[in-house]
Amino acid sequence: MASINKPLEEYDSVKTWYQGLREQSGIEPNEDKSRLALLAEFCATLELDPDEIVAACLLRKEGKETKISIKGRRSMAERITDFQAQGGAEGRERAKRGNAVRSFLIHNGIQLQSGIQI
Amino acid sequence: MEFKEVVGRRRSIRYFQSWRNVEREKIQIMLEAARLASCAVNATFLKAIVMIRDNIPRETLDALKTPVSALTIELAPVHIYTYVDMGAYKGAQARLKKLVDVGALNATHGWSHKFVDDFVWPNILKPLAEGSNLPSVAASAASDAGIAICQAMLAGVDEGLGVCLTAFQHDAINKLVKAPKDWLPLWVLLVGYPAESWEAGGQRPRPPLEEIFFEGEYGKPFKGDPKVTERMKAAKMIQAQAPLPWRKEEIKALARMFGLPE
Numbered sequence: 001m002a003s004i005n006k007p008l009e010e011y012d013s014v015k016t017w018y019q020g021l022r023e024q025s026g027i028e029p030n031e032d033k034s035r036l037a038l039l040a041e042f043c044a045t046l047e048l049d050p051d052e053i054v055a056a057c058l059l060r061k062e063g064k065e066t067k068i069s070i071k072g073r074r075s076m077a078e079r080i081t082d083f084q085a086q087g088g089a090e091g092r093e094r095a096k097r098g099n100a101v102r103s104f105l106i107h108n109g110i111q112l113q114s115g116i117q118i
Numbered sequence: 119m120e121f122k123e124v125v126g127r128r129r130s131i132r133y134f135q136s137w138r139n140v141e142r143e144k145i146q147i148m149l150e151a152a153r154l155a156s157c158a159v160n161a162t163f164l165k166a167i168v169m170i171r172d173n174i175p176r177e178t179l180d181a182l183k184t185p186v187s188a189l190t191i192e193l194a195p196v197h198i199y200t201y202v203d204m205g206a207y208k209g210a211q212a213r214l215k216k217l218v219d220v221g222a223l224n225a226t227h228g229w230s231h232k233f234v235d236d237f238v239w240p241n242i243l244k245p246l247a248e249g250s251n252l253p254s255v256a257a258s259a260a261s262d263a264g265i266a267i268c269q270a271m272l273a274g275v276d277e278g279l280g281v282c283l284t285a286f287q288h289d290a291i292n293k294l295v296k297a298p299k300d301w302l303p304l305w306v307l308l309v310g311y312p313a314e315s316w317e318a319g320g321q322r323p324r325p326p327l328e329e330i331f332f333e334g335e336y337g338k339p340f341k342g343d344p345k346v347t348e349r350m351k352a353a354k355m356i357q358a359q360a361p362l363p364w365r366k367e368e369i370k371a372l373a374r375m376f377g378l379p380e
């Protein structure tokens with residue numbers, strides 16, 4: 001369990017996320033810092049740094065291709081749902097909390113879907 | 119819509135107006151288009167079960183999603199579960215003779231009832247019917263089913279609908295629809311009105327004609343005529359390729375509308 005001892009933007013997984021947002025989603029992450037704040041809150045809840053959150057969703061075995069861990073991803077998806085539920089009373093605000101973290105994982109290659117949250 | 123434009127407009131639609139039902143007549147037209155598709159030995163290999171999403175129990179709906187198809191399955195109001203019927207070879211003998219009777223298979227091409235009874239059935243079709251678990255048999259049957267599915271998709275597009283062929287967890291839906299054992303599951307054809315624009319960002323990038331089609335022998339590209347290409351553009355069969363300049367903004371708007379991650 002690592003403590004976060006540097007700015008979040010310096011973690012490789014956050015750099016990857018920001019690059020994905022810019023290049024694939026057409027979003028400039030620095031225009032809305034609330035995404036990063038939500039990721040920081042999620043990291044604090046799990047007591048993991050961003051790179052560790054991504055690693056928790058992966059299966060790495062020496063000499064083999066890295067795979068998404070079904071168990072790890074399912075567990076992370078549940079943690080995101082819990083994190084989202086702790087948000088404000090308004091549904092859109094709650095969805096934004098969960099989706100910030102989902103976006104972080106998606107751009108780090110952890111494919112997951114949230115379902116409609118209208 | 120003209121045929122070439124229908125071909126040009128088809129996209130895999132991944133955002134549907136989840137709240138808007140599809141008229142039953144449009145589904146019938148899609149199924150009819152599939153029924154009329156070309157098929158070997160006049161065997162209708164494609165079988166399908168139409169399900170209205172809202173009639174699928176929640177538990178089943180969740181269980182049939184795959185990681186990449188979950189959202190699209192959730193959004194599409196109509197699901198057509200497609201199967202290849204490996205039992206469709208049975209009865210081919212009678213069907214072929216019927217094609218002789220109706221003038222589709224003629225003596226001009228060497229066809230007769232006796233040819234079907236004495237040669238085609240015992241030497242070719244009966245072994246296929248009995249060995250339907252062979253990969254080559256399954257592949258050719260699935261190919262025919264694919265042709266029929268394609269016609270259904272194009273008919274849907276012609277009716278102003280969005281369509282998307284995607285994967286599903288077979289066991290989950292089979293418990294509900296009770297498909298026969300010799301029906302092999304293929305894809306679920308999702309149908310609904312698009313929530314994204316019909317352009318869906320533009321025609322998907324495909325390799326050029328010359329890379330995938332050959333003339334005479336492998337390695338000698340089939341060269342397209344630029345004048346013909348212009349004709350296809352005029353007929354809207356070849357359209358602006360993705361990404362259209364506004365696509366990312368459209369996706370952002372859709373993400374906001376459905377509460378999805380970006």
